[in-house]
Amino acid sequence: MTVRFAVIGLAVSDLAASLAFYRRLGLVFPDGAEDQPHVEAELPGGLVLALDTEETIRSFHPGWRPPAGGGRVALAFRCDSPAEVDARYEDLVAAGHHGELKPWDAFWGQRYATVHDPDGNAVDLFAPLPAPGE
Template sequence: MTPRLDAIGIATADMAASLAFYRRLGLDIPAESDTAPHVECTLPNGLRLLWDTEDVVRSFDPTWTKPGVGEERVGLAFRCDSAAEVDAVHADLVDAGYQSHLKPWDAFWGQRYAVVLDPDGCGVQLFADTA
């Protein structure tokens, strides 16, 4: 058997704040999940996003320490349908109080790109093909 990517995990300091951010990106996460220590969301393609509170992570890995901003080890990228949608989603998140890390720009590789920080300081990339 060949291993396959099944899930991406996020350790969060504030479950409700993290889930609110990802709901704004279109993920269907029930409101009652806001108080849970562990949450899973299966995406349409079958990939799962998993959230655990920092306390849960420490419960099975007592040596775990929260990475600082810019020390993330996993990047999440959300494909948008157009460059205009990248701009609109970025603006919506910033207007909602989330921090922009990189404002929308046209990348040399032919995509519109932007990066917004989620509540835990993880960079979330927004992108769309420009050609």
């Protein structure tokens, strides 16, 4: 039997806020997802991003508590261009999300930025920079 990585799961304190955030990044969740305790969005390549309310997790793990200090996980979204990194970052910050790291041209050859989702998870936005001379 082969084990295959299949799901990224996030515990969220406000499902509607998290859905709004990830939908702004282009993820598709079913209609009415705001009223569910567990929702999923299929990602390219077959992975799934699953969002569970803290109440849902406590329903089967009564002693569970969110990690202290926020920032439970980091996710990264590849954008089509450096300009899209800037636009996505500005859109999310304008919508009230915390911009942790403004877009910049990273020394490793990417336009890069970090914004926090409603639960304080780092969400990196990146795109390859054009090669010199392009």
